[in-house]
Amino acid sequence: MDDPIIKLNNLTKYYGSFKAVDGLDLKIHQGEIFGLLGPNGAGKTTTILMMMGLTEPTNGTAEVCGVDATTNPLAVKKYVGYMPDSVGFYDNMTALENLMYIGELNGISRSIVKDRALSMLETVGLTGDAVHKRTRAYSRGMKQRLGLAEVLVKDPQVVVLDEPTLGIDPSGVKEFLSLISSLSKERGLTVLLCSHHLHQVQQVCDRVGIFVKGTLQGEGSIHSLSRRLFARHAHTVNITLAKALQSPWEDEAALLELEKVQEVSVNGTSLEIASSADITPDIVRFLVSKDYAVSGVQKREYGLEEIYQTYFEHQNSDHNLS
């Protein structure tokens, strides 16, 4: 595999005697969308600041595009674009003027800055009247798009987005996420997405890292984290019956005797069965053979919400799951 575009090695930061980031090791490859998750104060921002050379690590190294962020912060600045959760513009300038101004500040020559700015506005879906509208009249969603254009106009290889969808309506969120996805696919852009919106992260990220108390508690694709954490109950199926079951349920012991069934829980018309392999057809056959009317069958997937909760609960009990 190619060299990672971001390489964090034993990255550690103390503020006084407080350890905000604790020996972080992480590799992110070009074109990946990586989700940084964690409760408030977990150390995400401090990690990003170190990665961008904006604060010095107490120990360890942060390399971006092969450049050490601590010893060469100016070079790293060229490769990384950062979009904070709240983006600000010159209110009485138009979107195009704002973007051209930022472009020039970043050393883009006058002869090409207008074309570059227009092309970025088009990329983020700001066209027609929006181009020449003063940004004071921009909605939150439009501002986020312009914020992304501002980051892209510098032609970065890595973009860091901090809560980019905060305050945007659901259809705007969907459009913004698909924009991020296509930028990563089409341009090989590497994206670090910090967000507390787990279902959004789940939709768009190739991998996620879960930060708790300055350490990376878990890292991987949602599928691999889910397998690792919920291996004991790799397969869970929820069955809905037409009629509620009595408690205790007379056929529970027989169902538990089916090969690979591990746990059965009964709640009115609902049956939840955990098993070490996918034996949904056997379970349905069993129920039908006993004359139960099955009205619904749903395999349960463990998503990011469950993964996050599991790590978070372990943080509170101070156990490490990795």
Ligand SMILES: Nc1ncnc2c1ncn2[C@@H]1O[C@H](COP(=O)(O)OP(=O)(O)OP(=O)(O)O)[C@@H](O)[C@H]1O
């Ligand atoms: N300049 C600083 N001086 C002292 N402590 C700091 C400083 N910056 C951050 N901290 C502390 O370091 C810890 C990690 O903070 P950080 O901002 O990195 O967390 P975060 O995961 O980004 O949180 P959030 O989700 O709230 O943005 C927190 O306990 C915070 O109070």
